[in-house]
Amino acid sequence: xTTILGKELSIRGVGKRYARPGDGDGxxxxxxxxDIDLDxxxxxxxxxxxxxxxGKSTLLRLILGLDDDYSGQxxxxxxxxxxxxxxxxxxxxxxxxxxxxxxxRNIAAGLRNAPLSKAEKQELVAEHVALVxxxxxEKSFPHQISxxxxxxxxxxxxxxxxxxVLLLDEPLGALDALTRSRLQNELQRIWEKxxxxxxxxxxxxxxxVFLGDRVVVMQPRPxxxxxxxxxxxxxxxxxxxxxxxxxxxxxxGDFLDPDGRIADEERxxxxxxxxxxxxxxxALDRLRMAW
Amino acid sequence: xxxxxxxxPPAPRRxxxxxxWLGARWRGLVLPAAAILAWWALARxxxxxxxxxxxxxxxxxxxxxxxxxxxxxxALSASLARELTGFAIGTVLGLALGALLGLLPLFNRIVGxxxxxxxxxxxxxxxxxxxxxxxxxxxxxxxxxxxxALVPVVVNxxxxxxxxxxxxxxxARVFGYTRWQTLLHVVLxxxxxxxxxxxxxxxxxxxxxTIGAEYLLVAGHGIGNTLIEGxxxxxxxxxxxxxxxxxxxxxxxxxxxxxxxxxxxxxxLGAA
Numbered sequence: 163x164t165t166i167l168g169k170e171l172s173i174r175g176v177g178k179r180y181a182r183p184g185d186g187d188g189x190x191x192x193x194x195x196x197d198i199d200l201d202x203x204x205x206x207x208x209x210x211x212x213x214x215x216x217g218k219s220t221l222l223r224l225i226l227g228l229d230d231d232y233s234g235q236x237x238x239x240x241x242x243x244x245x246x247x248x249x250x251x252x253x254x255x256x257x258x259x260x261x262x263x264x265x266x267r268n269i270a271a272g273l274r275n276a277p278l279s280k281a282e283k284q285e286l287v288a289e290h291v292a293l294v295x296x297x298x299x300e301k302s303f304p305h306q307i308s309x310x311x312x313x314x315x316x317x318x319x320x321x322x323x324x325x326x327v328l329l330l331d332e333p334l335g336a337l338d339a340l341t342r343s344r345l346q347n348e349l350q351r352i353w354e355k356x357x358x359x360x361x362x363x364x365x366x367x368x369x370x371v372f373l374g375d376r377v378v379v380m381q382p383r384p385x386x387x388x389x390x391x392x393x394x395x396x397x398x399x400x401x402x403x404x405x406x407x408x409x410x411x412x413x414x415g416d417f418l419d420p421d422g423r424i425a426d427e428e429r430x431x432x433x434x435x436x437x438x439x440x441x442x443x444x445a446l447d448r449l450r451m452a453w
Numbered sequence: 454x455x456x457x458x459x460x461x462p463p464a465p466r467r468x469x470x471x472x473x474w475l476g477a478r479w480r481g482l483v484l485p486a487a488a489i490l491a492w493w494a495l496a497r498x499x500x501x502x503x504x505x506x507x508x509x510x511x512x513x514x515x516x517x518x519x520x521x522x523x524x525x526x527x528a529l530s531a532s533l534a535r536e537l538t539g540f541a542i543g544t545v546l547g548l549a550l551g552a553l554l555g556l557l558p559l560f561n562r563i564v565g566x567x568x569x570x571x572x573x574x575x576x577x578x579x580x581x582x583x584x585x586x587x588x589x590x591x592x593x594x595x596x597x598x599x600x601x602a603l604v605p606v607v608v609n610x611x612x613x614x615x616x617x618x619x620x621x622x623x624x625a626r627v628f629g630y631t632r633w634q635t636l637l638h639v640v641l642x643x644x645x646x647x648x649x650x651x652x653x654x655x656x657x658x659x660x661x662x663t664i665g666a667e668y669l670l671v672a673g674h675g676i677g678n679t680l681i682e683g684x685x686x687x688x689x690x691x692x693x694x695x696x697x698x699x700x701x702x703x704x705x706x707x708x709x710x711x712x713x714x715x716x717x718x719x720x721x722l723g724a725a
Contacts, residue, residue, distance in 0.1 A: 262642045
């Protein structure tokens with residue numbers, strides 16, 4: 163696998179507005195994203211971090227092609243993205259496995275429309291079961307495995323089509339702290355092995371810095387990029403490396419008031435904004451704090 | 454793994470199957486056993502003497518004669534044939550209507566309100582209309598049974614389909630499933646438990662309706678007619694025997710449906 167550092171995914175001047183419920187004209191529409199410019203070179207890991215309501219999950223939905231109603235351009239390899247496609251995979255926060263299929267068949271569900279023979283698909287599934295370390299659980303159903311294991315299955319399902327870009331929408335957000343940090347290591351290992359472009363959306367600054375080559379800090383109302391931080395640390399990263407800690411605290415500083423509290427404007431969205439900011443997971447998005 | 458063989462105590466003998474079965478259930482049998490004993494005592498000891506109370510022995514004699522003479526079989530087969538025909542027609546129509554209501558929003562907006570009104574009409578309120586239109590024979594009865602089976606199947610099929618989690622439908626979109634693939638691989642499996650519940654209710658409802666239909670649309674054979682015959686001739690033995698058979702059939706259907714459900718929905722166990 164060659165690592166071409168071309169401009170694989172290119173987001174140009176993307177904006178997204180939702181009409182507020184009850185409003186007839188577009189003038190009152192809520193601006194969820196404004197002037198997003200972001201280039202993601204092939205094979206790189208980019209983290210997008212921000213507080214609730216900054217539009218980061220919405221941005222993923224646009225890249226994924228679940229929503230074509232936006233301004234600006236999203237280009238994958240120079241071609242505009244239209245609709246969902248197997249060249250973009252996703253892992254959601256809730257694993258979203260089919261409860262009636264076992265692990266193996268859940269992963270295979272991602273390959274239903276892949277132009278491959280049955281044997282090739284079987285081989286790919288077995289390969290990805292091994293990649294996420296779930297050998298022996300191929301026949302287990304989602305309710306028989308832990309949340310962390312279910313999320314591994316979801317990662318395998320997202321990767322099984324060998325997408326150009328894997329989108330990770332707070333994939334570890336619902337897990338307990340121990341499982342989360344273990345899966346962060348796993349994710350790093352998988353990314354180093356597969357070298358697929360990954361875009362991670364997260365609330366967790368440490369996670370963003372730990373995994374990302376580049377951290378995009380977003381701020382809400384309207385959702386826009388505050389700054390982009392390059393993380394020039396070699397992989398695999400070490401959480402107790404002073405350079406890592408310095409970068410983490412630097413990014414963390416973007417979310418704090420001068421006196422060290424969480425900035426108020428980031429914490430409380432304006433009244434009436436919440437129903438309109440529905441991304442993929444409105445309820446969960448609202449319940450969780452930044453970290 | 455190898456271990457040195459040591460003297461093991463002989464494995465405890467497993468209790469016989471009937472013993473295990475009884476062991477878990479005997480408490481539930483206490484009340485019926487006591488009731489039968491009291492009934493027997495009441496009839497036997499002559500505390501109460503009226504033709505309206507017969508002894509368990511008489512009921513058993515009646516049961517034997519009904520079975521040997523083939524009357525039971527004739528009545529039961531007629532009833533079961535009716536119930537299965539009505540169940541089949543109602544279920545097939547119900548699946549189709551429920552699927553259309555669940556899958557096509559426009560169809561739902563047009564037909565849904567009418568159906569919701571229609572289903573509020575008590576089932577037995579249909580009897581006068583049906584008897585005028587279709588008489589008292591099998592056509593009328595099967596129509597009534599189909600109606601009884603139809604409603605739960607429509608409601609549960611429609612609900613099951615509409616309750617397919619949007620999150621899973623999104624997964625289907627991400628993997629580029631066609632409409633047909635989404636229906637076959639996401640909507641139907643997700644709706645299956647609810648659809649099964651509808652079919653299961655239809656089976657039970659249509660059996661209840663069979664007895665009702667035979668009782669209210671009196672013509673021909675059937676286990677309901679056996680009851681009528683018994684009550685008209687003050688033959689309480691026949692009435693009690695008929696009730697017992699009806700209960701037994703209902704219980705068997707219930708057990709069968711539960712066993713099927715367990716097999717079909719095994720993956721759901723513990724999923725909640």
